Amino acid sequence: MxxxxxxxxxxxxxxxxxxxxxxxxxxxxxxGDKWSVLLVMSLAHGPCRFNELKRRIDGISQRMLTLTLRGLERDGLVKRTVFATVPPRVDYELTPLGHSLRKPIEALGNWAFDHYECIVAARAEFDAKL
Structure with missing residues (x-):
């Protein structure tokens, strides 16, 4: 053609x-962005508070965590629950739709772990040609 x-x-x-x-x-x-993937993986084990998520996800800023959680909530993947305590307590957890994303993300993560050394070798070979 x-x-x-x-x-x-x-x-x-x-x-x-x-x-x-x-x-x-x-x-x-x-x-598909790295923060969403890491958040889904972190929330796969159950509800979690904001500061705990921030501690679990190395390198994420407070602003990026807030924006990513809002986006995931907007898309129906994460549920935000506010508890009327002093100070207010807020938990985040995966919705059923969010849990349905776990398998594909875990498969991608497993693939990355299984093939990491091959990818590093390919990068080194490519860079050596330059």
Missing amino acids: DVTIVTQEVQHAPTEDRRSCDAVNSVLNRV
Whole structure:
């Protein structure tokens, strides 16, 4: 098939196909960033308070933790519960939808652990060629 023809087909893809791509991109932008992945993994073991999450996730700023938790809550993956105590206590936990994301994230994490040495070797080989 001619490259020109393929390009024309992509440019004139039906609106429904574009909407499907937009939908997938929207979801992957949320669940594909490193902070969201680390939060889902941290919350997989049960509810957790904000400061405990901050201690568990090395390198995350308070602002980034807040923004990521809000995004996950907005997308229905995390539930925020405020307890009327002094001072107020706030717990975060995965929703059923959030728990359904655990398996794919754990699979990706396992793949990364299993292939880390191969990736490091490939990087070194690539860098040596430069």
